[in-house]
Amino acid sequence: MSAETHSNPLGKFGVWFAGRLPFFYSTWVTTLGSVLSIIAVFLLLMALVLNVYNHLLHRPVNAYVGTVTFMLLPALLILGVLLILLGTVIHRRRVSRGEAGPAAIEIGGVEFMRKAAVVGFMVLIGMVLFSSFGYEAYHYTESTDFCMNVCHEVMEPEGVAYSRSAHANVECVECHIGPGAEWFVKAKLSGLRQVAAVLRNSYSRPIPAPVHNLRPARETCEICHWPTKFHGSKLIMRKHTESDRENTRSVSSLIMKVGGHPQPGVRATGVHWHVDPANEVRYRSIDDKREKIVEVIQKTPEGEIRYLLEDEEFGEDEGEWRIMDCIDCHNRPTHIFETPGQALDDAFTAGLLETDVPWLRKVADRALWELEPGDDTVAAVSNFLTETYAADHPDDLSALQADLPNISGVIAAILERNIFPRMGITWGTYASNLGHMDLDGDFADTGCFRCHDEMHVSEDGLYISQDCDACHTLLSERETDPDALPDFVADFLSEGE
Ligand code: HEC
Ligand code: HEC
Ligand code: HEC
Ligand code: HEC
Ligand code: HEC
Structure with a gap:
């Protein structure tokens, strides 16, 4: 110094x-x-x-x-x-x-x-x-831990569904943010807004889907999934249980033409035809959930084909345009909420519920529709089942009671992983677009049939096909009779019975 x-x-x-x-x-x-x-x-x-x-x-x-x-x-x-x-x-x-x-x-x-x-x-x-x-x-x-801990109540439904899916090891951010600084900053800023909304308790319940600012699948899904991969056809077998006294087992079986690019440069086929950039499809929907599709434009080497929904009135510039990508079909790749029917079918198939309790499929379905999870869901289910059997099927009450704790537990678990009253989530809040059935398992204008309904027509009279064979070859539709089935499907139906 x-x-x-x-x-x-x-x-x-x-x-x-x-x-x-x-x-x-x-x-x-x-x-x-x-x-x-x-x-x-x-x-x-x-x-x-x-x-x-x-x-x-x-x-x-x-x-x-x-x-x-x-x-x-x-x-x-x-x-x-x-x-x-x-x-x-x-x-x-x-x-x-x-x-x-x-x-x-x-x-x-x-x-x-x-x-x-x-x-x-x-x-x-x-x-x-x-x-x-x-x-x-x-x-x-960036971690799943963070998403789940900071916003536990808000994210619980998505987290519960996610943890049971094929993507349970994929971090939330790999689909919701993806790589690159720009989206990262965007996501962190909107993340801050979301955290603020949670603190102010001003977020919407349920959280709206589709997520309008979700990043294009090209930059998320396609980092792991090669879009031009050829999947070929896929055999799908679904066991169902009918609502009769015997809880009869049935089976739907089909060969799904997933397709894709058979070879580089060759035109894509099957369902994954949509993923070929040469076949770009864009559409305009006029509701927030993208359920009502009024205009579809298909790019072809010869030019564009424009399909308009027939017999309907709607404004020329109403609605939102979107280029179709993975998420328009796979909108539930990981937050997979079940339908009551699917959940019960799977429980029967897994052996969690037994078909030898008469009327179980039907009454369990009613329980799922009428109850909500609460402080003691098992007890609520147990009471509901006992009362319903006592009123409608008194002869079978003893068969029910023999297995009541187990049955109530299984049904309560289904309620707890699909219904979240505090978040406003019930059956069908987050429906899947991968198919064309409604909540009851009936054909409906949902999923693929939002476009493939032969109601979307071009000026030249072309329409978007509803040909059952375009997407899959149907082997059986809720078939209960083994003799009506190909042998290997019949074997599948009787497996474990
Ligand atoms: C495999 C990709 C993927 C992963 C992993 C993923 N999500 Fe999602 N998530 C999506 C897609 C796709 C949507 C949009 C669905 C739509 O637009 O209909 C979505 C939607 C949501 C929504 C809006 C509500 C809803 O259900 O549509 C929330 C909230 C959410 N995700 C939270 C999470 C959290 C929390 C995690 C991690 C525990 C996570 N996501 C992991 C793909 C993913
Ligand atoms: C970080 C990598 C990764 C990302 C990102 C990712 N996936 Fe996956 N995906 C996987 C893996 C790994 C599997 C196979 C899991 C298994 O079979 O257990 C898989 C399986 C699948 C399956 C078949 C399994 C099933 O559920 O039937 C589909 C469909 C799928 N992914 C779609 C998507 C979509 C759509 C997105 C974007 C929203 C996406 N994936 C994002 C890694 C990823
Ligand atoms: C037009 C609707 C549609 C689009 C778009 C679409 N898929 Fe699919 N995908 C399907 C259907 C239908 C299946 C078969 C359904 C099943 O397995 O239950 C399928 C099956 C799959 C599978 C499983 C294949 C197997 O062999 O098990 C993967 C993985 C997959 N898709 C990924 C993707 C990715 C990634 C994209 C975007 C690049 C995409 N899909 C776009 C409808 C679509
Ligand atoms: C937004 C509208 C839209 C939706 C939703 C949609 N498609 Fe398509 N799809 C089209 C259009 C347009 C074409 C071309 C016209 C035609 O072939 O009928 C097409 C063609 C096809 C083809 C024929 C491909 C070929 O080789 O020519 C298949 C298979 C197909 N779609 C399957 C599906 C499946 C499965 C789903 C649901 C998971 C689905 N599509 C959902 C618009 C849609
Ligand atoms: C645009 C494509 C497309 C068309 C056209 C189509 N389907 Fe499907 N279908 C699907 C998809 C996707 C699924 C879901 C597969 C799955 O559950 O993984 C499905 C599932 C089914 C199932 C199985 C349901 C179950 O879980 O038991 C049946 C039965 C069926 N379709 C019948 C038909 C019939 C009959 C037609 C003709 C009127 C038809 N489909 C037309 C795409 C299509």
């Missing part, structure tokens, strides 16, 4: 700086501010170089680099500068009160070097801490 400015190694330059650079003032607030700003500037430069580098190589920009560059580091820099200013003010005050020591430290002097070493050391530690903590923290906000 010396004021011998005449011998400053940097000459006049050093003398001038010695009095001015707040960095050299000896308050710790300024020192801390300097450390933070140096770290911020260094990391900003590094992140910028990385961004430019990735950009030049046309590589997807790492999401963390994006946020760190655009949000965290500038904030850090501002904090550092504010601290420096604050330190300077404090120092000035001390000087005016005559409390401060020497105003400046000689650049290049011993004290300068000592301070520079301390600052350098702190910068180094800070860089390591900031980059690893920052990375970890942002990694955590």
Whole structure:
């Protein structure tokens, strides 16, 4: 600490700086501010170089680099500068009160070097801490854990359904955000808005689907699923249970022509014909759930075909246009809510419910429609079943009672994983588009039949096909008689009986 400015190694330059650079003032607030700003500037430069580098190589920009560059580091820099200013003010005050020591430290002097070493050391530690903590923290906000813990009540239904799906090991963000800085920042900003809505308790229940700002499937699903993969045909067999006294087993079986590209360059076939960019289909729906589709445009090598919904009145510019992608059919790839019928069919197939309790399928279905999960769902189900059997099927009450605790448990579990009263979610709130049945398992204008209903007609009289064989070859439809089935389907029907 010396004021011998005449011998400053940097000459006049050093003398001038010695009095001015707040960095050299000896308050710790300024020192801390300097450390933070140096770290911020260094990391900003590094992140910028990385961004430019990735950009030049046309590589997807790492999401963390994006946020760190655009949000965290500038904030850090501002904090550092504010601290420096604050330190300077404090120092000035001390000087005016005559409390401060020497105003400046000689650049290049011993004290300068000592301070520079301390600052350098702190910068180094800070860089390591900031980059690893920052990375970890942002990694955590990317995790399924975070989504589920921060918004437990809001996200519970989606989380419960997700954890039972084929995608249970795929992080929420891989579908909801995907790679790249731009969407990451968008998502974090809308995430902040969502957290605010949760705090204010002002979010909508149920959370609306479709998610209108969901990123295009091209940039999420297609990172894992190769869109031009050829899937061939797929045998689908679904066991059902009919609502008669015997809970008769039946089976629907069909060969689904999933298709895709048989070879590069060859026209795609089957259901995944839609995924071939050469067959782009775009549509206009006039309701928020995209259920009512009034206009469809199909791109073909010869030009576009425009199909209009017949016999309906609607405005020319009403509604929302969308290019069809994976999510228009696979809208429930992971948040799969069951229909009551499906849930019961699966429970019978898995052996959780026994067909030898007469009328069980029918009464269980009523229980699912009439009850909601609550504090003691099992007891509520148990009461409902007992009362209904006593009233409608008194002769079979004893058969029910023999297995009542198990049956009530199974039905309660189905209610609890599909119905969430606090979030306004009940049967059909989030229906799947992968098919054409309604909640009762009857044919309906849903899913594929929103377009494939032969009601969407072009000027030349072309319509979007409802030919049963276009999508699948039907082997059986809720068939109960084994003799009417191909042998291997009959074997499947009797399996485990
Ligand atoms: C395999 C991809 C995928 C994963 C993984 C995924 N989601 Fe989704 N999620 C979707 C799709 C697709 C939709 C939109 C459905 C639609 O538009 O009809 C959606 C919709 C939602 C909705 C809106 C309500 C609804 O059910 O439509 C919420 C909330 C949600 N997801 C939360 C989550 C949470 C929380 C996780 C992680 C536990 C998660 N998602 C994981 C694909 C995914
Ligand atoms: C991070 C990778 C990843 C992403 C992103 C992803 N998937 Fe998957 N998907 C998988 C894996 C792995 C499986 C196979 C899981 C299994 O069979 O257990 C799978 C299976 C599937 C299946 C067949 C299984 C079933 O449920 O019948 C469909 C359909 C599917 N994905 C659609 C989608 C759609 C639509 C999206 C985008 C919304 C998507 N996937 C996003 C990895 C991914
Ligand atoms: C026109 C509707 C439609 C579109 C668009 C669509 N799919 Fe499918 N996809 C289906 C149907 C129908 C099936 C068979 C249903 C089943 O397995 O129950 C299927 C099956 C699949 C399977 C399972 C195949 C198997 O062999 O089990 C995967 C994976 C899949 N689709 C992924 C995708 C991806 C990724 C996209 C977007 C690039 C996409 N699909 C677009 C309707 C569609
Ligand atoms: C938004 C409207 C729309 C929806 C929804 C839709 N399609 Fe299509 N689909 C079309 C149009 C348009 C065509 C071309 C006209 C035609 O072949 O009838 C087509 C053609 C097809 C074809 C014939 C492909 C070929 O080889 O020529 C199949 C198979 C098909 N769709 C299956 C499905 C399935 C399965 C679903 C439901 C999971 C579905 N589509 C949902 C509009 C739609
Ligand atoms: C545009 C494509 C398409 C057309 C046209 C179509 N289906 Fe389907 N069908 C599907 C899809 C997709 C599923 C769902 C498969 C699944 O459950 O995974 C399905 C499922 C079914 C099932 C099984 C339901 C079950 O769970 O038991 C039956 C039965 C069926 N279709 C009958 C028909 C009949 C009859 C026609 C003709 C009037 C027809 N379909 C026309 C696409 C189509």
